[in-house]
Amino acid sequence: MKQPTEALLRVDSISKSFAGIQALQQVSLDLYPGKVTAILGENGAGKSTLMKIISGVYADYQGRLFYAGEPVTFTDPKSAQDRGISMIHQELNLIPQLCIRENVFLGREPRTSLGFLDVKMMREQCQALLERVGLALDPDTPVEQLKVGQQQLVEIAKALSLDSQVLIMDEPTSAISENEVAVLFHIIRTLKKEGKAIAYISHKLDELFEIADNYVVLRDGKLIETGALKDTSSDALIRKMVGRELQLHRNDRSSVSSDCLLQVRDLALTDPNREQRYLLKAIDFDLFKGEVLGLFGLMGAGRTELLEALFGLRPGQVEGSIALGGRKGPFRRPKEAMQAGLGLVPEDRKQEGLVLGMDIAQNTSLAVLDELVSGGWIQEGKEAQLAEKYRRELQIKTTGIRQRVENLSGGNQQKVVLAKWLATKPKVLLLDEPTRGIDIPAKNEIYKLIRNLATEGLGLLVVSSELPEILAVADRVLVLSEGRLTATIPIDESTSEDRILTAAIPKKHPSP
């Protein structure tokens, strides 16, 4: 491979192990100025470990790093930042109570000659940074008031403010909507022109082909291949990543029956902060037995809010009617929703789906303990049977049902969340971004599970911000835009992404 310039950052046969497990083995790669290098690999391939070494998070490793030809060692992220290398982490590193400005300048606040914080300067610089990342927000807004996607953009603004020469982005688009992705890509292209070297980790191959120049494939801690993206194809890359052919399957869908399971009529959700304002309004839809109903919308469209309204998490704010399994909503508590036959696989499995310190069996049984107790005592045999059953059915890869869920990979964690909800024998399962942050083979497994559940007669409502995902699993898609349903589109081979996206993009003059 011929490169026009010398590498800005060179990784020279780096190895790293954790408690005897080899996470990286003799990995070498180069990051060039003005180029985006895609780092590819399944979960557990060693991508994050490698990036953490480059950005100074891990200081103990074998091998060498060269920055602009000079050998460098970093003791912590700060020393890497000082050298011009910064990382945008997949899990957000912002302090929720502080405002955007305070977060952006954390640890390197400009001060006035008297030693006080130079708030005015920070505000001005921050405003400029926010404009660069396309966020129309006041720099003094507390971060906790921002949506996940907006927080991601603030992280990016922060990295920009460091004026780093080498930027590492770990799944920067996992939490942001498609129009924000466009903003991000615009920023990346500008950075490329400025001669920055960018390492870009993502599972979304389409994105990589759009934005990246070179690629590096890791598998099981080893470097498998490097090259230029223009000389390869998705299929070839996926083959390298997994060692076998794989893609997002379009599953056969013939399971939809005419029995309506969930009927939602004129549903509205009021804004708890502003009276007379609605987060959702005039939502009408039916979900049929055996149907997978996609729910697509851009960030802020009200997708998660709709699920929360259905599941009894917004008591007192919901108007309209919900009918499910002979029961009438709106439900006031998750328990009520569960009794009617609803289950919710939440967006953030670590924050909302799992008790990480508990084992697989304990997480699986958590929502159905009532059925596993006699006189208040947990029947451990029954619990183990239940967990074992779902471990087999969902093919959870584990050393056993007593393994703690914090030690599982993302895909397997998600399966445990699914197991928990399937154990409640729901009629309708609500899934919020069911494959967020998990690798392609695991995604395909989840899609297959979703289709199988539909075939077994469940109704599924799948929220996703990824159109290929909707196209891969759904029978129909509801499109939400600014709290209203703007389209219901049946999905078949001919359904175009454009049509769905058009319905999702807010119109110039939205109705209030």
Add this chain to the structure above:
Amino acid sequence: MTALKIPTHQLSRFQSLIALFILCLVLSILSDRFLTTANAWNVMRQVSVNICLSVGMTLVILTAGIDLSVGSILALCGAVTASLLKNGLAFESLNLFVGFAPLGAVMVGLALGVGLGWFNGWTITRFSVPPFVATLAMLTIARGLTMLWTGGFPINGLGEQFAFLGTGWFLGIPMPVWITAVIVAWAVLLTNKTRFGRYVYAIGGNERAARLSGIAINKVKMSVYALAGGLAAVGGILVTSRLDSAQPNAGISYELDAIAAVVIGGTSLSGGKGSILGAVLGGVIIGVLNNGLVLLNVSPFWQQVVKGLVILLAVMIDKANTRK
């Protein structure tokens, strides 16, 4: 390498056991009075009250809460039990006098403890008062009520029947040890084998996930604080019975000893991780340490310093373990 597979919470329990063993070994070498049956029962009687409180504290801390009020609740329940026993209850306007048998007085004392604990839980869940603040308020309230109830004077002379609870022996084992052992056994089963116990761990581990799983968070939390209050009352009754006197200043800073026992036992203050047996071990370690230092004629001022250092050391070792 196989040794590394022991889960960290069990590892720390294992370490506490070793620490306790070494402590006993050293003390028995330094003092010939340490390793005697009489002294062993003495230690166990002394730690029984702290262990009662620690059991309740463990439940509270497992839900990621804290209960600072148990020392004051202990004093108030002890004082109320003692005064009912000694003076009964007179309603002058109704011209009514109610006398109390020991059992009745004890039941009222326990009910009062549960009630005060429930009140803690109610303010915490219903009004979202942080547990630290809610129970700090109760610490002051219950102490003040104790002073009002007793007028600041001890209540002495409570009768032999009542004294049996704190000083008596049954089948060759002191009564407070029996009572505490039963409570510990019950709490171990509660935390490990029941739905309630599972919910306690789930709430402390991830409250939002627990809520989404349909668990009635508030009910569980209120129960936990009510239990902590009830166990503080048990402690109050034991202390009062052993001294044959309800002291208005009883139980001052006992909440800190209970927290220390829980923490030494490897329970995480952020909730979701820990065990009753850990707290029991922690309580015993503190008790043995106190006892040993007394036997060695170490000044009580130094005892406090040593206790503090032990707490620090225990948590430092625990953190070092979990970091790996």
